[in-house]
Amino acid sequence: MNYQEIKSQIDTKETLLCVGLDPDMEKIPEHLHKSDDVLYEFCKEIVDSTHDLAISFKINTAFFEAYGHKGWQSMEKLADYIKSNYPDLFLIADAKRGDIFHSSKMYAKAFFETLPFDAITINPFLGKDVVLPFIEFKGKWIILLGLSSNPSAYDLQLIQELETREYIFEKIFKYGSWWGTENNTMYVVGASMAYKLQQVRHLAPKNFLLIPGIGAQGGSLDDVCRFGLTEDYGLIINSSRAIIYADNSTKFAEFARQKAMEFKDEIGKILAENKKTRSNRNRD
Amino acid sequence: MNYQEIKSQIDTKETLLCVGLDPDMEKIPEHLHKSDDVLYEFCKEIVDSTHDLAISFKINTAFFEAYGHKGWQSMEKLADYIKSNYPDLFLIADAKRGDIFHSSKMYAKAFFETLPFDAITINPFLGKDVVLPFIEFKGKWIILLGLSSNPSAYDLQLIQELETREYIFEKIFKYGSWWGTENNTMYVVGASMAYKLQQVRHLAPKNFLLIPGIGAQGGSLDDVCRFGLTEDYGLIINSSRAIIYADNSTKFAEFARQKAMEFKDEIGKILAENKKTRSNRNRD
Numbered sequence: 410m411n412y413q414e415i416k417s418q419i420d421t422k423e424t425l426l427c428v429g430l431d432p433d434m435e436k437i438p439e440h441l442h443k444s445d446d447v448l449y450e451f452c453k454e455i456v457d458s459t460h461d462l463a464i465s466f467k468i469n470t471a472f473f474e475a476y477g478h479k480g481w482q483s484m485e486k487l488a489d490y491i492k493s494n495y496p497d498l499f500l501i502a503d504a505k506r507g508d509i510f511h512s513s514k515m516y517a518k519a520f521f522e523t524l525p526f527d528a529i530t531i532n533p534f535l536g537k538d539v540v541l542p543f544i545e546f547k548g549k550w551i552i553l554l555g556l557s558s559n560p561s562a563y564d565l566q567l568i569q570e571l572e573t574r575e576y577i578f579e580k581i582f583k584y585g586s587w588w589g590t591e592n593n594t595m596y597v598v599g600a601s602m603a604y605k606l607q608q609v610r611h612l613a614p615k616n617f618l619l620i621p622g623i624g625a626q627g628g629s630l631d632d633v634c635r636f637g638l639t640e641d642y643g644l645i646i647n648s649s650r651a652i653i654y655a656d657n658s659t660k661f662a663e664f665a666r667q668k669a670m671e672f673k674d675e676i677g678k679i680l681a682e683n684k685k686t687r688s689n690r691n692r693d
Numbered sequence: 694m695n696y697q698e699i700k701s702q703i704d705t706k707e708t709l710l711c712v713g714l715d716p717d718m719e720k721i722p723e724h725l726h727k728s729d730d731v732l733y734e735f736c737k738e739i740v741d742s743t744h745d746l747a748i749s750f751k752i753n754t755a756f757f758e759a760y761g762h763k764g765w766q767s768m769e770k771l772a773d774y775i776k777s778n779y780p781d782l783f784l785i786a787d788a789k790r791g792d793i794f795h796s797s798k799m800y801a802k803a804f805f806e807t808l809p810f811d812a813i814t815i816n817p818f819l820g821k822d823v824v825l826p827f828i829e830f831k832g833k834w835i836i837l838l839g840l841s842s843n844p845s846a847y848d849l850q851l852i853q854e855l856e857t858r859e860y861i862f863e864k865i866f867k868y869g870s871w872w873g874t875e876n877n878t879m880y881v882v883g884a885s886m887a888y889k890l891q892q893v894r895h896l897a898p899k900n901f902l903l904i905p906g907i908g909a910q911g912g913s914l915d916d917v918c919r920f921g922l923t924e925d926y927g928l929i930i931n932s933s934r935a936i937i938y939a940d941n942s943t944k945f946a947e948f949a950r951q952k953a954m955e956f957k958d959e960i961g962k963i964l965a966e967n968k969k970t971r972s973n974r975n976r977d
Contacts, residue, residue, distance in 0.1 A: 431795075431796070469796055469799075471790075471792055471796040471797070471799035471800050471803070472796070472799050474799065474800065474803040475799040475800070475802040475803045475807060476803075476807060477765060477769055477803065477807040477808060478762045478763075478765035478766040478768075478769055479762075480803075481761060481762035481765045482762040484762075485761055485762055503796075505790070505791060505792050505796075505816075506755075506789070507789060507791070507816055507818075508755055508789050509841065509843040510843065511715075512715070512753055512755040512756070512787075512789075513755070515753075515755035515756050515758065515759040516755050516758065516759070518759040519755070519758040519759045519760075519761065519764075522759075523759060523760060523761040523764075524761060532789075532791055532816050532818050532819075533818070533848075533849070534791075534816050534817070534818040534838065534849055534850075535816075535838070535841050535843055535845065535846065535848075535849075535850075536843070536844075536845025536846060536847065536848030536849060536850075537844075537845040537848055538843045538844060538845045539845075554818065554819070557793065557819050559793040559794065559819055559820065559822045560820075560821075560822060561819065561820025561821040561822045561823075562819065562820060563820065564817075564819075564820030564821055564864075564868060565817070565818055565819075565820060565861065565864070566818075566819075566820075568852075568854050568855075568856075568861070568864070569854065569855040569856065570852050570853065570854070570855060571852075571853040571854060571855045571858065572852075572853065574855065577849065577852070577861075580848075580849070580852070584848060
């Protein structure tokens with residue numbers, strides 16, 4: 410999937426939503442627990458009820474891996490189901506892999522050959538060697554951990570370098586621009602870090618950013634859009650828990666749809682407002 | 694498995710060897726390709742022929758994951774086989790996981806509950822949240838990426854902080870001493886970084902270090918031991934390719950055993966020399 414195809418999908422659907430699939434056995438509605446494949450059935454219903462209101466699905470590998478090879482089997486089935494039925498949706502493996510070259514090659518094979526993902530989140534701690542095997546795959550994307558929104562993001566990402574005075578997260582964006590292009594590289598920026606987005610846009614003016622942490626984790630949609638939107642949108646906004654656990658009755662998928670719809674309404678207003686401001690600016 | 698049990702195993706076996714299981718389809722001997730479970734059969738033979746010459750096995754998850762849920766099934770079978778037949782051996786998942794708290798909890802469940810690993814390699818880039826769910830498991834270990842030996846280790850790990858003048862890798866060792874203890878925390882230090890081991894030992898005087906990169910990647914065993922050995926040994930030295938691909942005929946497992954034996958001889962001399970030096974020093 411290329412940059413233009415992602416943008417076109419946003420044009421058509423008028424949303425920036427990525428639905429995060431983190432299926433937690435303890436939160437999955439009771440009635441589904443009779444199924445042979447609880448994780449798959451739960452996610453499939455969410456996917457079927459929200460696919461036209463989202464541009465992307467993000468599968469969190471941890472929640473499948475917790476159940477070993479059976480969990481992996483559910484994940485494969487789910488990824489295949491999504492790409493077979495909704496091929497336009499941008500399918501992300503939130504796997505945060507990051508290993509040295511010869512291992513990284515195997516992870517790239519796992520997610521881009523054996524499984525049909527369009528993109529994978531990458532932990533850049535071991536440097537360039539990690540990303541090389543992934544960016545060899547044409548039409549596939551890496552999403553580098555840029556600036557996360559977890560409490561301990563400060564432990565390393567917000568350290569300032571002696572020599573250049575750059576912050577570690579700034580170095581990730583700089584390295585990303587050397588290793589890849591806006592056509593194969595995105596970055597994760599947590600919504601609670603919206604105040605850093607202007608700084609990020611200097612380093613990554615055109616790249617898509619994957620933004621988790623709206624809603625459940627307290628990030629502000631307005632701030633993210635104000636500082637992060639570009640002419641090509643440039644934002645994919647993830648919501649997991651607020652959508653997939655909106656309800657835990659037999660009607661959970663309808664409630665999930667309703668939440669996705671509310672998000673579309675909210676983001677729709679912001680996008681319209683943004684378009685107006687830009688066209689006014691261009692007229693002046 | 695506790696600190697003392699690892700040490701006792703070294704006392705008995707007189708080696709520091711960890712055999713790294715990175716089964717690469719392209720390098721696995723021809724005759725095994727007829728098997729229903731090539732990855733498992735290859736690794737099982739290596740394990741059976743080297744278990745008494747090693748204190749640890751390290752399974753590189755990437756090489757199994759490349760084949761999706763079937764690869765995961767082989768990995769589970771292998772991990773179960775090792776822990777059932779050789780329960781004393783310290784079993785490491787070289788998985789380099791590292792995600793925010795609620796995902797990390799699922800990865801801990803995967804490797805410490807669903808699978809029977811004693812330890813997992815952890816990518817500390819997202820900070821403390823990553824390690825918390827793992828260190829809740831009593832008798833299990835985290836192995837933090839401290840200082841890797843890949844060419845791009847310099848991209849982030851060897852950056853110096855403005856405020857404290859510490860290097861990023863030094864911060865990992867400092868954080869590790871806050872997050873865990875020498876009874877649940879080890880570190881990865883690449884053999885080519887042996888010249889940094891004195892510095893590392895100031896920050897982690899008693900912790901076990903997992904050292905990859907001897908042999909195939911050009912690290913020196915002498916240097917690693919000179920700067921890294923402690924009174925309780927404190928070193929687990931990994932060798933993957935040099936042992937498991939020593940030969941690719943039907944006799945590959947015998948050749949692997951021979952390589953493990955050569956390592957034992959070499960390390961045995963160093964350990965004996967080290968004991969002598971220490972006892973002389975104590976007598977003086």
